[in-house]
Amino acid sequence: MEKKIRVLVAKPGLDGHDRGAKVVARALRDAGMEVIYTGLHQTPEMIVNTAIQEDVDVIGLSLLSGAHMTLFRDVTDILKKNNMEDVLVVGGGIIPESDMPALKESGITGVFGPGTPLEDIIRFIKENVKG
Amino acid sequence: MTDLAGRVLKGETRAIARMITLAENDAPDAAELMSKLHQSSGRAQIIGITGVMGAGKSTLISEIALEYRRRGMTVGIVAIDPTSPFSGGALLGDRIRMMEITTDPEIFIRSMGTRGMLGGLASAVYDVVEILDAAGKDIVIVETVGVGQAEVDIIKIADTTMVVLVPGLGDSIQAIKAGLMEIADIYVVNKADHPGFERTMAEIGSLVDLTVSAGGKRTPVLGAVAIESRGITEIVDEIEKHHSELEISGEMAEHRRRRYQAELVEIIRKRLMNLIFDEAVFKGKVEGLLDRIQDREIDPYSAAEEILSRVLK
Numbered sequence: 159m160e161k162k163i164r165v166l167v168a169k170p171g172l173d174g175h176d177r178g179a180k181v182v183a184r185a186l187r188d189a190g191m192e193v194i195y196t197g198l199h200q201t202p203e204m205i206v207n208t209a210i211q212e213d214v215d216v217i218g219l220s221l222l223s224g225a226h227m228t229l230f231r232d233v234t235d236i237l238k239k240n241n242m243e244d245v246l247v248v249g250g251g252i253i254p255e256s257d258m259p260a261l262k263e264s265g266i267t268g269v270f271g272p273g274t275p276l277e278d279i280i281r282f283i284k285e286n287v288k289g
Numbered sequence: 290m291t292d293l294a295g296r297v298l299k300g301e302t303r304a305i306a307r308m309i310t311l312a313e314n315d316a317p318d319a320a321e322l323m324s325k326l327h328q329s330s331g332r333a334q335i336i337g338i339t340g341v342m343g344a345g346k347s348t349l350i351s352e353i354a355l356e357y358r359r360r361g362m363t364v365g366i367v368a369i370d371p372t373s374p375f376s377g378g379a380l381l382g383d384r385i386r387m388m389e390i391t392t393d394p395e396i397f398i399r400s401m402g403t404r405g406m407l408g409g410l411a412s413a414v415y416d417v418v419e420i421l422d423a424a425g426k427d428i429v430i431v432e433t434v435g436v437g438q439a440e441v442d443i444i445k446i447a448d449t450t451m452v453v454l455v456p457g458l459g460d461s462i463q464a465i466k467a468g469l470m471e472i473a474d475i476y477v478v479n480k481a482d483h484p485g486f487e488r489t490m491a492e493i494g495s496l497v498d499l500t501v502s503a504g505g506k507r508t509p510v511l512g513a514v515a516i517e518s519r520g521i522t523e524i525v526d527e528i529e530k531h532h533s534e535l536e537i538s539g540e541m542a543e544h545r546r547r548r549y550q551a552e553l554v555e556i557i558r559k560r561l562m563n564l565i566f567d568e569a570v571f572k573g574k575v576e577g578l579l580d581r582i583q584d585r586e587i588d589p590y591s592a593a594e595e596i597l598s599r600v601l602k
Binding site: 161164189194201204208210212213 | 302303305306307309310314372373376377378379380381382384385388391392397398399400402404
């Protein structure tokens with residue numbers, strides 16, 4: 159059987175807006191990926207724990223509350239502590255242009271703002287996922 | 290990657306997770322690694338949980354896992370959701386209801402897509418159960434996809450099979466009688482605080498009476514409100530009771546044998562299908578036969594015979 163891309167779609171923090179995460183989760187499923195969706199209010203530790211157990215290739219973080227600079231980076235910090243730099247991390251939500259370079263610097267390889275076509279996200283993941 | 294099997298046997302979470310991925314993908318070295326694990330398996334108690342969609346299986350499993358942790362046991366959970374036959378993708382959402390147990394290092398949860406297998410299970414589920422078993426989990430819980438009538442394969446894996454129902458199914462209990470209602474070792478009616486609970490209990494009770502008067506064992510029927518943690522200790526007590534009955538009566542060995550048979554059949558099925566439909570040797574042959582079937586030169590039975598006689602040579 160061919161290797162399937164496994165993606166964890168997670169919402170860190172207290173933001174309760176999950177429509178976007180669910181739309182992305184469905185799109186990734188329809189693109190042939192196995193998508194693990196964990197629901198709202200995840201701590202960075204819970205996200206990394208789940209990523210380890212599910213052995214995912216990709217983590218997709220969604221946050222609309224404005225706390226991305228803290229919470230996204232907490233996730234990548236914990237990943238680094240666990241030597242899990244081989245996991246591709248992407249993020250989406252209401253993220254100002256000015257924050258994007260710093261996020262990319264901290265290991266959020268792809269950052270997608272509102273209005274990003276779903277195909278762009280799918281293509282980005284397929285092209286950047288590590289063996 | 291060094292000594293992955295050894296690390297699984299030590300119970301290392303990362304190693305368990307990676308080993309499961311290799312088994313799911315039918316990776317080249319998976320079979321060899323699995324054979325190293327087999328010698329150390331056979332110790333875990335395997336619980337199967339099945340039932341209709343939306344019955345609260347995941348929430349119930351989360352509560353059962355917590356109860357086993359209170360009793361000092363370690364737990365592995367395999368949660369299966371359907372793979373889309375069109376895209377090959379899957380949305381695996383069982384963890385949403387298991388948030389409370391996500392950070393317990395002694396509970397390992399893995400979500401799986403069915404990847405083309407029917408019967409409510411995933412093709413690699415036998416491997417995953419064996420991996421968690423060999424890794425030292427005392428209890429392994431398998432959650433099937435939300436099932437209808439025919440998805441009863443869980444009994445091939447589980448020592449104890451629990452069927453979860455909810456009030457208000459009404460006449461549909463009649464409909465599922467033929468499949469689901471024949472496999473339960475324990476019935477749980479979840480959402481016992483919903484209207485119609487008494488009636489559902491009575492309906493299942495009368496089904497159980499029928500099997501008893503036909504000379505069968507009386508299958509226990511329990512109520513629960515999983516979301517409020519009500520009825521959970523009773524369920525776990527009942528699972529434990531069933532488990533010790535199996536050991537005393539010697540049925541456990543029979544169960545295990547049934548599981549290995551199912552696993553063997555599944556491995557052979559997978560290998561044969563790959564050989565016939567994926568390997569270059571047969572691929573051209575199969576395409577040619579399909580052409581001839583379409584042109585009415587040969588019928589499907591004779592074509593199958595032709596392929597099989599080649600395989601068996």
